[in-house]
Amino acid sequence: MADFLSLSGWLIVLLQGILFLLGAPLLAGWIRFVKARLQNRRGARIIQPLQDLYKLFGKEALVAHTASLVFRAAPYVVFASALVAVSLVPLLATNLPSAMAADMIVLVGLLALGRFFLALAGMDVGSSFGGMGSSREMMVSALAEPAMLMAVFTLAMSAHSTNLSSVVDFNLANGLILRPSFLFALLGLMLVAVAETGRIPVDNPATHLELTMIHEAMILEYSGRHLALMEWAAQLKLMLYGVLIVNLFFPWGIATGDTAGALLMGLLAVTVKLLLLGVVVAVMETVLAKMRLFRVPQYLNLAFLLTLLGLFSHIILETGT
Amino acid sequence: MEALNLALLGVVLALLSAGFALFSSHYSVLTRWLVIPLLGLSGLLVAVAGMQLLLSGGAVFTAELPFGLPWLAWHVRLDMLSGFFLLLIGVVCVAVAFYAPGYLREFEHGRGSMAVLGGFTGLFVAGMQLVVLADDAFLFMVAWELMSLSSYFLVTFQHENAANRRAGFLYLMMAEIGALCILLGYGVLAGNGHGFAFDAMRSAQVGGLWATVAFALAFLGFGMKAGLLPVHAWLPEAHPVAPSHISALMSGVMLKVAVYGFIRFSFDLLGGIQWSWGVAVLLVGSISALMGVLYALMQHDLKRLLAYHSVENIGIIFIGLGLSMVFEGAGHHLLAALGLVAALYHTINHALFKSLLFLGAGAVLHSSHQRDMEHMGGLLRLMPWTGLFFLVGCISIAALPPFNGFVSEWLTFQTALQAWSLENGVLRSLIPVAAAILALTGALAAACFVKVYGVSFLGQARSKQARKAREVDMGMRLGQGFLALLCLLLGVLPTTMIHLIDAIPRQLLHTGLDKAMAHGWLWLTPLGGQTASYSAGLVLLGLLAAWWLAALILRRGGVRQVRRCDAWDCGFSPLNARMQYTATAFSQPIRRVFGMLFAIDESVKHDESGQLRHSLQVGDRLWGWLYAPVIRSVLQAGRVAGRLQTGHLRNYLGWTLGTLVVLLWLIS
Numbered sequence: 001m002a003d004f005l006s007l008s009g010w011l012i013v014l015l016q017g018i019l020f021l022l023g024a025p026l027l028a029g030w031i032r033f034v035k036a037r038l039q040n041r042r043g044a045r046i047i048q049p050l051q052d053l054y055k056l057f058g059k060e061a062l063v064a065h066t067a068s069l070v071f072r073a074a075p076y077v078v079f080a081s082a083l084v085a086v087s088l089v090p091l092l093a094t095n096l097p098s099a100m101a102a103d104m105i106v107l108v109g110l111l112a113l114g115r116f117f118l119a120l121a122g123m124d125v126g127s128s129f130g131g132m133g134s135s136r137e138m139m140v141s142a143l144a145e146p147a148m149l150m151a152v153f154t155l156a157m158s159a160h161s162t163n164l165s166s167v168v169d170f171n172l173a174n175g176l177i178l179r180p181s182f183l184f185a186l187l188g189l190m191l192v193a194v195a196e197t198g199r200i201p202v203d204n205p206a207t208h209l210e211l212t213m214i215h216e217a218m219i220l221e222y223s224g225r226h227l228a229l230m231e232w233a234a235q236l237k238l239m240l241y242g243v244l245i246v247n248l249f250f251p252w253g254i255a256t257g258d259t260a261g262a263l264l265m266g267l268l269a270v271t272v273k274l275l276l277l278g279v280v281v282a283v284m285e286t287v288l289a290k291m292r293l294f295r296v297p298q299y300l301n302l303a304f305l306l307t308l309l310g311l312f313s314h315i316i317l318e319t320g321t
Numbered sequence: 322m323e324a325l326n327l328a329l330l331g332v333v334l335a336l337l338s339a340g341f342a343l344f345s346s347h348y349s350v351l352t353r354w355l356v357i358p359l360l361g362l363s364g365l366l367v368a369v370a371g372m373q374l375l376l377s378g379g380a381v382f383t384a385e386l387p388f389g390l391p392w393l394a395w396h397v398r399l400d401m402l403s404g405f406f407l408l409l410i411g412v413v414c415v416a417v418a419f420y421a422p423g424y425l426r427e428f429e430h431g432r433g434s435m436a437v438l439g440g441f442t443g444l445f446v447a448g449m450q451l452v453v454l455a456d457d458a459f460l461f462m463v464a465w466e467l468m469s470l471s472s473y474f475l476v477t478f479q480h481e482n483a484a485n486r487r488a489g490f491l492y493l494m495m496a497e498i499g500a501l502c503i504l505l506g507y508g509v510l511a512g513n514g515h516g517f518a519f520d521a522m523r524s525a526q527v528g529g530l531w532a533t534v535a536f537a538l539a540f541l542g543f544g545m546k547a548g549l550l551p552v553h554a555w556l557p558e559a560h561p562v563a564p565s566h567i568s569a570l571m572s573g574v575m576l577k578v579a580v581y582g583f584i585r586f587s588f589d590l591l592g593g594i595q596w597s598w599g600v601a602v603l604l605v606g607s608i609s610a611l612m613g614v615l616y617a618l619m620q621h622d623l624k625r626l627l628a629y630h631s632v633e634n635i636g637i638i639f640i641g642l643g644l645s646m647v648f649e650g651a652g653h654h655l656l657a658a659l660g661l662v663a664a665l666y667h668t669i670n671h672a673l674f675k676s677l678l679f680l681g682a683g684a685v686l687h688s689s690h691q692r693d694m695e696h697m698g699g700l701l702r703l704m705p706w707t708g709l710f711f712l713v714g715c716i717s718i719a720a721l722p723p724f725n726g727f728v729s730e731w732l733t734f735q736t737a738l739q740a741w742s743l744e745n746g747v748l749r750s751l752i753p754v755a756a757a758i759l760a761l762t763g764a765l766a767a768a769c770f771v772k773v774y775g776v777s778f779l780g781q782a783r784s785k786q787a788r789k790a791r792e793v794d795m796g797m798r799l800g801q802g803f804l805a806l807l808c809l810l811l812g813v814l815p816t817t818m819i820h821l822i823d824a825i826p827r828q829l830l831h832t833g834l835d836k837a838m839a840h841g842w843l844w845l846t847p848l849g850g851q852t853a854s855y856s857a858g859l860v861l862l863g864l865l866a867a868w869w870l871a872a873l874i875l876r877r878g879g880v881r882q883v884r885r886c887d888a889w890d891c892g893f894s895p896l897n898a899r900m901q902y903t904a905t906a907f908s909q910p911i912r913r914v915f916g917m918l919f920a921i922d923e924s925v926k927h928d929e930s931g932q933l934r935h936s937l938q939v940g941d942r943l944w945g946w947l948y949a950p951v952i953r954s955v956l957q958a959g960r961v962a963g964r965l966q967t968g969h970l971r972n973y974l975g976w977t978l979g980t981l982v983v984l985l986w987l988i989s
Contacts, residue, residue, distance in 0.1 A: 057875060064888035066781055066896065068701045070712075072883070080867035084860065100850070101859035105734050106722055110860075113721040116767055123775030123902065126698070127890040131902020134775060138768035139910035145764035146757050149734075153753060157741050162853040221889055225875045297914045308757060315741065315749045 008258045009097040013087055020086040024235035025049035027242060027274060034282035053228050061224030064125045074121035075229035081114035082233040086240050090247055092266035093255035094165045103162035104152045108145065114233065115141055122218030133217025136293060140202065143300035144195045150307035151185040154314050155248060172251045181318060184310030186249045191303035193241035200285040202296055212290065246273040324373040325382040325399045328407055331366035332450045334359050339443025346436040349429045353422045356439040360446060361418025367450055368411025374404030375821040379828060389459060396518055398456035401824045406453045406581045409669050413573045413676045414446060420680050420800030421566045423793060424687055433478050444471040449578050457518040458507040469496040472575060475567045476559045488558035495545055495555040502542030509535040510590055522590045532591060536598050539586040546579035547635045550609040551943050556632060561624035565683020568624060572631045573676030577668050580638055588829045596650025603643030607758040610636030614765045615918060618911055619939040621694045621904040623682045623777065630718065633762060634671040638664050640755055644736045647748060649830060656739050658826035658834055659847050663732035665822050670725045670811060674717040677804035681711035684797055689790040694904045696784035697777035703790045708778045710801040715774045717808045719767040723861040725811035730763055735853055772907045781898040813857045816842045905937065920945060
């Protein structure tokens with residue numbers, strides 16, 4: 001708590017924010033690239049999503065006659081909540097001053113705030129697709145959020161803190177070997193991440209078949225800069241889950257001090273880890289087919305049970321009486 | 322002493338308001354200019370009294386009123402707990418007093434009598450204030466009945482409708498059964514303490530089984546009033562049919578009075594809390610929270626939906642109380658204090674946002690004459706202020722940062738996360754399950770309020786009335802705006818509120834959250850900065866800064882204006898209102914996932930004209946499992962007893978003689 005006013009700490013938060021903003025589209029581009037290669041296509045360049053965003057920013061935004069203010073405010077709320085959420089996550093270094101302002105439960109809450117407005121925006125124009133997307137998104141998230149919180153609780157109970165930086169520190173100090181609870185939590189969190197970021201097998205980010213869309217259906221009416229913000233927020237969320245998985249469960253390499261060398265090392269480590277995770281996602285998206293919508297609850301129940309098992313095994317096996 | 326006098330003056334003003342209301346049938350201006358302002362003033366006075374007490378940080382005032390029985394004068398007492406609840410009652414009353422004049426305008430020429438409405442509203446408010454002030458079981462029960470009975474007349478205010486009469490009857494039945502349980506609970510305490518005054522009960526040592534019996538009776542009685550599952554059936558029937566400002570008072574305040582009663586009874590009077598009671602409370606609270614929100618999702622009547630959400634939120638409050646009792650029983654006083662603070666924080670939050678939402682639903686009803694969401698749509702453009710305030714209410718109740726609902730859920734989660742400190746392995750694994758249910762409940766509540774707001778305020782109007790809706794008058798907007806502002810303030814400044822609430826566990830459990838503000842007012846650190854910290858102000862600031870940054874980037878991007886056009890909708894034919902997703906359609910996936918918990922009756926049939934008709938009824942399974950058998954057996958017993966009534970005088974005389982003989986035999 002004490003070093004909340006440290007200047008170097010806030011500089012790292014700022015640096016991380018910029019890295020997140022630029023890195024998120026690149027991560028999305030990387031996954032697309034690897035996926036294309038796995039499917040024997042040449043694929044677009046990795047920086048394509050960044051270029052798309054840049055192009056969209058210069059375009060005129062169209063708003064339907066039936067849309068209200070919520071429709072125009074939603075991209076900003078969604079983007080702002082995603083940006084605040086990523087600023088809490090230890091990307092390069094632990095001991096972030098921003099992590100004190102909000103812990104893991106607030107992180108889940110911020111993601112929920114973004115989703116709330118995203119779903120409202122989907123319903124605002126009054127098209128059937130928008131409503132369908134919102135309805136499905138809220139169903140998926142209602143089942144995914146408890147699983148996410150259970151995974152968070154497992155970590156928090158082990159570290160006796162809900163502060164993200166403290167949890168990473170704790171994992172760094174204790175190592176991860178022989179902890180069944182973490183294995184369960186990791187598996188559950190990965191399943192949740194797939195569902196929450198709208199990847200295959202839950203949702204297909206590349207789909208243009210109307211009846212199967214979830215996330216794309218909600219942002220169907222957006223264009224120009226509004227669309228850019230929505231896309232950017234979605235990419236931020238993807239990277240956020242990626243960083244959570246790699247840095248919470250495999251924290252090696254992350255900087256604990258604020259020297260330039262340690263930060264560079266942290267950057268290198270997290271880049272390698274994220275690239276590897278991207279390959280895993282791409283392979284999964286290549287070999288799996290999208291699920292039927294009503295298979296998704298079973299999938300999320302599995303995630304929930306895994307995280308609950310993780311919590312139980314922590315309570316029963318690891319705390320000791 | 323001043324605070325107690327102020328509070329009693331508030332009660333007197335509420336009674337005066339009821340008295341003046343008797344004349345308002347003849348002089349309708351009275352309602353607007355005297356009856357309701359008096360009610361608002363009464364609310365203001367009790368709120369000030371409550372605030373004064375909370376600020377004093379531990380004062381207790383008692384007094385004896387010259388009423389009651391010759392050997393049992395009425396005792397009143399104002400301590401931290403009653404101060405907190407007075408504040409809550411007062412604040413909602415003030416908001417309602419702003420709102421009511423505009424809302425009641427259309428009732429003035431209606432069939433219901435304004436004298437009945439105003440009179441019973443005054444008595445209802447006075448009853449609630451007296452319950453909180455009472456310091457002996459006698460005054461408590463009198464005030465409790467005043468509250469229950471007067472609210473019965475408010476529920477049945479529009480009694481032309483048979484459904485309203487039925488709802489009122491159900492409410493009255495369950496309220497009286499609940500009151501009976503409470504009375505018996507007090508009886509156990511009074512028998513052990515040899516007196517009806519709360520002081521006597523407090524000092525009495527109730528042992529083993531009797532303590533559990535007293536607790537069970539109180540839990541059942543107060544739980545019935547609070548609307549916990551499975552004794553919630555009256556709530557979704559009775560709350561929606563009352564006029565909307567009364568619904569706000571009932572859902573926002575009356576349920577909280579039941580929570581007050583429960584806390585007073587178990588934490589203060591009974592004492593010696595056992596962890597097994599906490600487990601029972603935790604279980605019932607979790608089930609209520611989950612089932613409340615699931616049933617709410619299935620509703621498309623806006624006020625009924627809000628009523629089911631009251632079941633959910635009361636469940637969340639009882640989860641907090643249950644955690645507190647478990648930790649208290651296990652000897653972790655600090656964690657018990659944290660659980661109690663979380664529950665009380667959620668209590669005031671729910672009072673604020675639920676009243677706000679009911680007032681908003683009333684504004685919609687007032688201006689479009691619609692309660693059914695399937696006939697609403699696009700209201701945000703026609704009623705921008707109501708729409709804005711309603712959105713604040715939705716975000717708050719969905720427990721999203723940076724509004725107030727999130728703070729109390731965060732505190733509850735923090736309490737649950739301390740489960741590792743318990744010795745008992747079963748408890749250690751039970752509490753995380755309750756936390757999981759709370760997480761599921763929160764996510765489902767968010768889904769439900771996306772549905773509510775998306776269907777009623779966004780999109781296009783689905784009916785002619787909704788197209789003609791107009792913004793409501795200034796007073797009604799003020800009432801809602803006041804509550805919406807408080808929702809934001811309690812969300813952003815949690816430490817200020819916790820500083821006030823903290824005195825309650827100090828008085829009841831002799832432990833406070835010393836570390837909650839150890840790092841200044843900006844930081845909420847309930848168990849110290851190492852465990853968890855939350856700074857709502859910084860989160861809000863961060864959100865605004867990120868918004869500003871996005872706007873800044875976009876400004877550099879070039880084109881700034883937006884162009885209005887037709888909706889794209891994947892290039893299909895132009896949209897019309899019937900193509901929108903309906904409330905029923907929105908909740909269909911969840912209905913399917915949780916199908917086994919509902920009694921669903923869905924059918925597609927050809928009607929007489931050969932057209933296909935789809936009908937869907939989602940019922941409460943508990944009604945069939947619990948209530949219907951009870952009703953059947955009561956009727957059965959009635960029929961058996963009815964055989965005695967032959968209609969011949971000689972038979973009745975014979976029964977009387979027989980009874981006398983049996984009694985004589987018993988005595989001798």
